[in-house]
Structures are given as C-alpha cells and as structure tokens.
Amino acid sequence: MNTLKIIKYQLQDVIRSRWIIFYTLFFWLITDALFRFGGSGEHVILSLMNVVLIVIPLVSIVLGAMYLYNSREYIELLLSQPITRSSLFSGLYAGLTIPLASGFALGILVPFAYHGGLTSEAAAGVLFLVFVGILLTVVFTALAFSIALRFEDKIKGLGLSLVLWLFFAVIYDGLILFIIFLFSYYPLQNPVIALTMLNPVDLARILLMLNFDISALMGFTGAVFQRFFGSGFGMAVSLGVMLLWLAIPLSVAFRVFLRKDF
Amino acid sequence: MITISNLQKSYGRLNVLKSIELEIGDGAVTAVLGPNGAGKTTLIKAILGLVKPDSGSIHVNGTRLNGNSEYRRDIGYMPQTARYPENLTVQEIIDMVKDIRGNGPGTDEELIGSFRLGSELGKKFKTLSGGNRQKVSAVVAFLFNPGIIFLDEPTAGLDPISSSKLKDKIIAEREKGKTVILTSHILSEVQELADRVVYILEGRIAFDKPMQYLLDHTGETTLERAVAQMIQRSESLQADEKESATQVNNEKATHFTNGREAAGVKPATEANA
Missing domain, CATH: 3.40.50.300 (P-loop containing nucleotide triphosphate hydrolases)
Structure with missing residues (x-):
C-alpha cells in the first residue's frame, strides 16, 4: 500500500522535472526527424536502434545514481515515518523506472503513430524496440541503484556509473574483437555467444538484430548467432539472462538498502 | 518512554x-x-x-x-x-x-x-x-x-x-x-x-x-558556564583517576623492583621518579 503512495508522489515530482521532459523530447525529435528525412518505418527503427542502445543505458545509469544521491535526505525523512524499508525501496525504484520507461516509449511511439508507422508492417518492430528499451532501462537503473547505495561518495558513485556504461557500451565490444583476433585459428562461435550474454547492451543489440532479420550484416558470426538466438531456445536463454541482469543488481541494491545506515 | x-x-x-x-x-x-x-x-x-x-x-x-x-x-x-x-x-x-x-x-x-x-x-x-x-x-x-x-x-x-x-x-x-x-x-x-x-x-x-x-x-547562572564547569570537573576527575591508577602501578613497580633489588638486580625506576 505504502509503495503505491510513494510511487504516486515520486511520479508527481518526476513528471514536473526538466530532465524527464528533455528525455522524452529527445526521442520524440529524433524519431520525428528520421521520418522527415524520408525514412520508412523500418529504416527509422534501424536508425533508432543505435540511439536506444547507447542513450538508454547512459541516461538510466547516470540519472538513477543522481536520483538516489539527491533523495538522500528525503529517504531519511520517509524512513522516520511508519514505512518499511522494503516498501520505500520498491517505491523509489518504480518511481524512477516508470517515468523513464514511459518517457522513452512515448517519445518513440507518438511520432510513429502520427507518421503512420504503427499501422504498417513496422508496428511489430517498433513495439519490440520499445520492449528492449524498457528492459535496458530497468537493468541500468538497477545497476545505478546498487552502485549509489554501495558508495557513499557521490563523485565516486557517478564516476563508477559512467565507467560501467563505457565498459558495456564501448569497451566490451573492443575486448571481444580483440579476443576474436587473438584466437582467430580457433572455433570461437560458442565462447563469443557466451561472452555476448555477459553484457546487457550486447544482448539487447543481438535481440534487436535478430528480430529485424539483419544478422546477415554480421557475416559468419551472424549466421552462428542466428542459429543460436533465432531458435526458441536461444530467445528464451537470452531473455532469461537479461532478467538475471535485472534481478542480481536489484537484489544487491535491495539488501544494501535494508541494512544501510542513513 | x-x-x-x-x-x-x-x-x-x-x-x-x-x-x-x-x-x-x-x-x-x-x-x-x-x-x-x-x-x-x-x-x-x-x-x-x-x-x-x-x-x-x-x-x-x-x-x-x-x-x-x-x-x-x-x-x-x-x-x-x-x-x-x-x-x-x-x-x-x-x-x-x-x-x-x-x-x-x-x-x-x-x-x-x-x-x-x-x-x-x-x-x-x-x-x-x-x-x-x-x-x-x-x-x-x-x-x-x-x-x-x-x-x-x-x-x-x-x-x-x-x-x-x-x-x-x-x-x-x-x-x-x-x-x-x-x-x-x-x-x-x-x-x-x-x-x-x-x-x-x-x-x-x-x-x-x-x-x-x-x-x-x-553555582552558575547560565547553562553554557555550567556545562563548561561540568566538563572541566569530569576531565580533572578522569585525570585524578589516571593519576591514582599510575600511582598504584608505580607502587606495584616499586614493590617489584625492591624484590629485584633484594635479588641483586639494579633498580631502573629512579630515572622515572
């Protein structure tokens, strides 16, 4: 019960804040512009995919950490009320992820709707894109929560959030390429699939690529990926791993929150 | 309560x-x-x-x-x-x-x-x-x-x-x-x-x-002075306690060295005294 009340007031607060408006407008303008530059629904989705994969993890992890650091005194005040720590935690988490996810979904779906993209064949594609974007949002806000609760120092926590984003979004792919180059004489398909699973951004990228049937662009590995991820089993495994990426950081954050001194 | x-x-x-x-x-x-x-x-x-x-x-x-x-x-x-x-x-x-x-x-x-x-x-x-x-x-x-x-x-x-x-x-x-x-x-x-x-x-x-x-x-009229006095008192009380504790220790040490003197060992506490 109290969780819902906390969510209600968090939403009232967040919806009026500037950053969520900017975030929504950002996706709105980009989607609108891509349509105006003559893209069809499918082309727009492909272009948006790269934006989603870079921007959502970055914004979710940085804003998530900032949100917790800024709510510090507010959390103290709420904890002096007859509220359990678990309901406050769920209230805070939902109070951030709901506006972030809806801002993103709105920013993409509304321009799609008025450009007629939702009635075409691209409708399923854009819905899948929104789904993956929401998954990335909840995963990276959970990571942000576990970092911000673990590190008392705001600068340290924000720095670590940025480094983690950089690692997953940029460095990780470089490392995989380096491994492929280093062991180019060995059959690497399976290890590479395993490594891909360990990065939520890569996982999201592959889910999207397979869904849009552009894995051929990835050459030989693409075919291997197609065989694994394209199967029902592969899809289930990758979604399962993605959910682990949500569950593990979130439960770490939750446990820290229960024991933390405010 | x-x-x-x-x-x-x-x-x-x-x-x-x-x-x-x-x-x-x-x-x-x-x-x-x-x-x-x-x-x-x-x-x-x-x-x-x-x-x-x-x-x-x-x-x-x-x-x-x-x-x-x-x-x-x-x-x-x-x-x-x-x-x-x-x-x-x-x-x-x-x-x-x-x-x-x-x-x-x-x-x-x-x-x-x-x-x-x-x-x-x-x-x-x-x-x-x-x-x-x-x-x-x-x-x-x-x-x-x-x-x-x-x-x-x-x-x-x-x-x-x-x-x-x-x-x-x-x-x-x-x-x-x-x-x-x-x-x-x-x-x-x-x-x-x-x-x-x-x-x-x-x-x-x-x-x-x-x-x-x-x-x-x-006997003070303001709390500020009363608190200051209480703290000074408790500090001097602590200092007294420490002093008496060290005195007891010294006595013990003297007993000990006297014992050692009797056994022909040179006393070492003179410098401390």
Whole structure:
C-alpha cells in the first residue's frame, strides 16, 4: 500500500522535472526527424536502434545514481515515518523506472503513430524496440541503484556509473574483437555467444538484430548467432539472462538498502 | 518512554557510540548536547531506526526496535536539513505525509498558522528559502500529535519570530505530557526549554543531569558556564583517576623492583621518579 503512495508522489515530482521532459523530447525529435528525412518505418527503427542502445543505458545509469544521491535526505525523512524499508525501496525504484520507461516509449511511439508507422508492417518492430528499451532501462537503473547505495561518495558513485556504461557500451565490444583476433585459428562461435550474454547492451543489440532479420550484416558470426538466438531456445536463454541482469543488481541494491545506515 | 541499553555503533574503525545507557521518560524536554561529531545525531537516528546499531537494544514505548516500522507512528522527527521532492508544493508534501501515515484523527496544523506559511502552501519546495524549508519540516514533525518528538537543531536558520513560536510550541507540547528530545548548539535556548541535559563526549555520556541540578550544583547562572564547569570537573576527575591508577602501578613497580633489588638486580625506576 505504502509503495503505491510513494510511487504516486515520486511520479508527481518526476513528471514536473526538466530532465524527464528533455528525455522524452529527445526521442520524440529524433524519431520525428528520421521520418522527415524520408525514412520508412523500418529504416527509422534501424536508425533508432543505435540511439536506444547507447542513450538508454547512459541516461538510466547516470540519472538513477543522481536520483538516489539527491533523495538522500528525503529517504531519511520517509524512513522516520511508519514505512518499511522494503516498501520505500520498491517505491523509489518504480518511481524512477516508470517515468523513464514511459518517457522513452512515448517519445518513440507518438511520432510513429502520427507518421503512420504503427499501422504498417513496422508496428511489430517498433513495439519490440520499445520492449528492449524498457528492459535496458530497468537493468541500468538497477545497476545505478546498487552502485549509489554501495558508495557513499557521490563523485565516486557517478564516476563508477559512467565507467560501467563505457565498459558495456564501448569497451566490451573492443575486448571481444580483440579476443576474436587473438584466437582467430580457433572455433570461437560458442565462447563469443557466451561472452555476448555477459553484457546487457550486447544482448539487447543481438535481440534487436535478430528480430529485424539483419544478422546477415554480421557475416559468419551472424549466421552462428542466428542459429543460436533465432531458435526458441536461444530467445528464451537470452531473455532469461537479461532478467538475471535485472534481478542480481536489484537484489544487491535491495539488501544494501535494508541494512544501510542513513 | 525510550530505553536504550548498551548501545554501540561504529562506522568502520570509528566508534561513534560506545555503550550508551539512557532512559528518557515521558513529559519532559531532554536536550542531547555535545561537540560536533560526538554522536548526537547518530544516537537520534538509531532511535528512529535510520542507523542500525552494532549491539545493544532500544525500546520505544515497550517495543524493541527490530527493523519494524509501526512504532514510528508515535514519533515526529525534524532533521537538521530537510529535503522533500523538489517539484512538490508545500501542500502536496503535507498531504503526502498524511497519506503515508493514514489520516489519523485530528492533525495539528497550528504551526502553519503561527509560522504564516499559508501563502507558501502553493509554492514548490525548491523555490522555498532555507528558513521556510525548516518551517515545513517543523510542521510535519508536529503534524500527527506524536507522543515523542525529535528536533535536531530546530531553530537553526529560523528568524527570531518563528524561532520563538517554535519554542512556544515545544513548551506547550511538554505541558501536554509529550516527550521532546532536542539537540542544539545554542545553549541559551536549551536552558530555556530543557528539563534535562544529556552530554555526549566522544560517543559516551559524559553526564546526564536535570537542568536545575546543573545550575544549582555548579553555582552558575547560565547553562553554557555550567556545562563548561561540568566538563572541566569530569576531565580533572578522569585525570585524578589516571593519576591514582599510575600511582598504584608505580607502587606495584616499586614493590617489584625492591624484590629485584633484594635479588641483586639494579633498580631502573629512579630515572622515572
């Protein structure tokens, strides 16, 4: 019960804040512009995919950490009320992820709707894109929560959030390429699939690529990926791993929150 | 009624509270004093459940604190610095706390009037001045007629009129039999309000005396001087204890060396004497 009340007031607060408006407008303008530059629904989705994969993890992890650091005194005040720590935690988490996810979904779906993209064949594609974007949002806000609760120092926590984003979004792919180059004489398909699973951004990228049937662009590995991820089993495994990426950081954050001194 | 026994808390290597024993009865204003970093706020936060003690127990109105939250229904808290969601208006903040507490019978909104907060109710929290934020925090602390009220530096940042209104409120609540626990660095204010002074020094209770006793016993007219004298006394008492302890040790040592002398060993304590 109290969780819902906390969510209600968090939403009232967040919806009026500037950053969520900017975030929504950002996706709105980009989607609108891509349509105006003559893209069809499918082309727009492909272009948006790269934006989603870079921007959502970055914004979710940085804003998530900032949100917790800024709510510090507010959390103290709420904890002096007859509220359990678990309901406050769920209230805070939902109070951030709901506006972030809806801002993103709105920013993409509304321009799609008025450009007629939702009635075409691209409708399923854009819905899948929104789904993956929401998954990335909840995963990276959970990571942000576990970092911000673990590190008392705001600068340290924000720095670590940025480094983690950089690692997953940029460095990780470089490392995989380096491994492929280093062991180019060995059959690497399976290890590479395993490594891909360990990065939520890569996982999201592959889910999207397979869904849009552009894995051929990835050459030989693409075919291997197609065989694994394209199967029902592969899809289930990758979604399962993605959910682990949500569950593990979130439960770490939750446990820290229960024991933390405010 | 708050009973604290053997409360210990450390942050890493820093021992903030060292076996605190304290009982706070109803219907009195207790001031928790001490230098910065002595552990006052940590003590209050431990009672509120914000800080988890390493060992020891806290009972509030007979309930032992154990991660439960219901006992806080009878507690009002005004922190040193209050921050609410920035984009909520003052009225929304008050409604939120009411909502979370579940509208109990008879909320106490007297302070909104006496602080003249009426014109601020529609403003967003982020646009309020520091003093007005402090006032909102005071309103929330008294809102539910709690039996126990914690005030952490309540008048810091308040203008003289609001500050005296708040003091009137504190006195009125004490008359109603409420328990008020406050910290402050303004000792004249403490002297005006408190019935009892608990002085914390480096995580221990240095002394815990009724206000009148402090003034009578030290023969001072102001609390500031009385406290200073009490601390000097306890320091010299400690020094005496140390001295007598070292004397005992020296005596033991002398016995020991005498014994060794008898055995033909050269004494080494002469240089120390």
